[in-house]
Amino acid sequence: MSLFDKFLxxxxxxxxxxxxxxxxxxxxxxxxxxxxxxxxNGRKTILxxxxxxLGLTFHPDSILAAQQALAQEGTGTTGSxxxxxxxxxxxxxxxxxxxxxxxxxxxxxxTGYQANLGVLSALAGPGDTILIDGDxxxxxxxxxxxxxxxxxxxxxxxxxxxxxxxxxxxxxxxRTLIVVEGIYSMLGDRAPLAEIVEVKKKYGATLxxxxxxxxxVLGQHGRGLAEETGVEQDVDCIVGTFSKSLGSxxxxxxxxxxxxxxxxxxxxxxxxxxxxxxxxxASTRATIRIIQTQPELRQHLWTNSQNLxxxxxxxxxxxxxxxxxxxxxxxxxxxxxLAMWQQLLENGIYVNLMIPPATPNGECLLRCxxxxxxxxxxxxxxxxxxxDMSHGTQTHISPAHVQPGATLN
Amino acid sequence: MMSYSAILPxxxxxxxxxxxxxxxxxxxxxxxxxxxxxxxxxxxxLLKIExxxxxxxxxxxxxxxxTVKDLGEEIEKLLKG
Numbered sequence: 001m002s003l004f005d006k007f008l009x010x011x012x013x014x015x016x017x018x019x020x021x022x023x024x025x026x027x028x029x030x031x032x033x034x035x036x037x038x039x040x041n042g043r044k045t046i047l048x049x050x051x052x053x054l055g056l057t058f059h060p061d062s063i064l065a066a067q068q069a070l071a072q073e074g075t076g077t078t079g080s081x082x083x084x085x086x087x088x089x090x091x092x093x094x095x096x097x098x099x100x101x102x103x104x105x106x107x108x109x110x111t112g113y114q115a116n117l118g119v120l121s122a123l124a125g126p127g128d129t130i131l132i133d134g135d136x137x138x139x140x141x142x143x144x145x146x147x148x149x150x151x152x153x154x155x156x157x158x159x160x161x162x163x164x165x166x167x168x169x170x171x172x173x174x175r176t177l178i179v180v181e182g183i184y185s186m187l188g189d190r191a192p193l194a195e196i197v198e199v200k201k202k203y204g205a206t207l208x209x210x211x212x213x214x215x216x217v218l219g220q221h222g223r224g225l226a227e228e229t230g231v232e233q234d235v236d237c238i239v240g241t242f243s244k245s246l247g248s249x250x251x252x253x254x255x256x257x258x259x260x261x262x263x264x265x266x267x268x269x270x271x272x273x274x275x276x277x278x279x280x281x282a283s284t285r286a287t288i289r290i291i292q293t294q295p296e297l298r299q300h301l302w303t304n305s306q307n308l309x310x311x312x313x314x315x316x317x318x319x320x321x322x323x324x325x326x327x328x329x330x331x332x333x334x335x336x337x338l339a340m341w342q343q344l345l346e347n348g349i350y351v352n353l354m355i356p357p358a359t360p361n362g363e364c365l366l367r368c369x370x371x372x373x374x375x376x377x378x379x380x381x382x383x384x385x386x387x388d389m390s391h392g393t394q395t396h397i398s399p400a401h402v403q404p405g406a407t408l409n
Numbered sequence: 410m411m412s413y414s415a416i417l418p419x420x421x422x423x424x425x426x427x428x429x430x431x432x433x434x435x436x437x438x439x440x441x442x443x444x445x446x447x448x449x450x451x452x453x454x455l456l457k458i459e460x461x462x463x464x465x466x467x468x469x470x471x472x473x474x475x476t477v478k479d480l481g482e483e484i485e486k487l488l489k490g
Contacts, residue, residue: 134452151468155456165465362449 017338024341024353034058035247035373040350046378048308048368049352053325054216054287054297055373056247062286069282081275082264089281094252096288101223101238103254105261109269110276112212112241113139115251118269119208119239120179121147129176131165131205133157133191135184135360140210146268149177156184156360159195166203173203180207182214182225186359186367188326190214193229201234208237216245217325222291222298242280246287250276300372301325304379308370311383315390320365328354328365329386337364340389349385413485416462420481423461427454436478464488 017023022041031039035055036047056062069089077084090108098106109115120143124130128149132140135156144151155161166173178200180191193209200207211224219227224240226232236257242250253260264270276284291297302323309323320328331337334355341353344366354365368382421434428434428444440446446454458480459465464487466474474480 145469152465153468164460168463168465357448362447 020338020342022342022345024338027345027350036371036375036378038350040345043346043348045345045348045350046374046381047350048370048374048378048382049350050371051213051244051369052247052371052373053213053245053301053369054247054291055371056245056287056290056297059247059287059290061290062247062283065286066279066283069278073278075279076277077275079274080271082271084275086275087278087281089278089285090275093276093281093285096285097252098254100221100288100292101232101254103238103256105256105258106252106254107260107264107267107270108276108281109251109253110273111249112239112243112251113142114269114273115239115241115253116140116143116210117146118143118267119237119253119263120144120177121269122263122267123147123206123208123237124149124177127175129169129172130179131162131176132179133181133184135186136179136181137185137210137212140179140181144179157189157192159192159199162196163199163203166199166205169203173205176203176205178205178207180209182209182211182218183324183326184321184360185213185326186354186363186365187320187328188213188324189321190218190225190324193225193231193235197229197231197234206236207234208239209235211238211240212244213326215240216291217298217301222295242284242287245291246284248280248284248287250280250284297372301370304372304374304376305370307376307379308368308382311379312368312386315383315387317386317390320363325370326367327370328363328367331364331366334364337366340366343389344385347385347388349382411462411485411488413481416481416484416488417477419461420458420477420484423458424454424477434477436476436481438477439475440477440480441475458484462488 027040029038029040035052035057038045038047073087077087081090094106094108098104109118116139124147126148130144130149130151132144132151132153133156134153152165154165169176180196183190209226214224216222218225221227226235226238237253237255237260239253240251242248305325306323309319309327312319312327312329317329320330331340337353337355341351344351352367354367356362359365424434427446427450441451455466462484464484466483470483474483
């Protein structure tokens, strides 16, 4: 028995996938053309599985800013901010994201994943409790583990279950961190934040909202679900990523608590990693400006989301949540999901294939993420490709085929 | 305070609906291996047990729970506070 034997089941699962002729979890984008198009398998393909919600990855202002930073500040920082020092541009990015949220304190991390690791592990340690939504992203689970707090899961978006668990904690609820997400990445549903805030206040807990998929998407100014719900002052911390609506990489945490600033002295994912490279910092600063000055991007995104949602619904698909930029078509089983995903790709449409254990409730999903940069024609093409499958003999799907347990949350 | 011996029969009753017909639950029964529960069913079982005993079982403790006895002892520990 060697260390490597544990990979045998994974090898078998991968080989099974490869029999279908393509590996959905190792797709090569041969050439990226625009935020919504690429060459995959030698074919021009519409991308509707990229989380590029505002389509800013090719924005000329962002590219120019990155090019200038590259020329003036170099390709990398070669170390952490604590050891090598912060570049002025790191501090400027922190000020930009703090100003965007109207919050006094912000910390930037090298990735969105590390933002959750860094903030959660620093906030809740041994002796503390974290209550996390059952559908939380892996970075939330990992961040909780890294800190050493007691981790308790509550039923997805179930405020009554959350309250029950806070009650069970007794006085410990005052040292409890509640973690929820603005928009959940798999089905696209939102946390019932107003109710969660009420419960949090009742039990004296602390609340953090991960706005990874809602930044740039929800709220009058694009700040996310807390803004949309009108509870920004009641949320203790927000974490998010630069890698979705903002089109670069990196993550952040913001807060109104002055102690938040001290996280940078205790957070291992902040201290022991190389700081974001100057071109990434510059492009992120540019896209933060863009989303503040171009609210029409959000309007395009919502128009496209509405159109795709209606089109897929009319074609008979059962979708995972209300209208939004994440539109997940539920498919009864893994084999059918893989066949449909492959057929979409052959017809020039790239979506995300999502299967258990990465999905809630054991769902199999064809997950679309809509972009403001999609044209009306592209959305129509995506709908047509899905509709083709719904009327085909091999892969017919209708709500009647969906398992009774495959319900919305 | 509920003792382990008082917890055990209630635990058997709670687990029974998740077993195949004729399956005899014992203290040494392995929850995943013998009951054939997938991860989704494990979560359903835990939710039911947590509500029955009015406790929350921390995720940190799950790797140490393999058998019915392990689960009973964990419940006893949590009820003691």
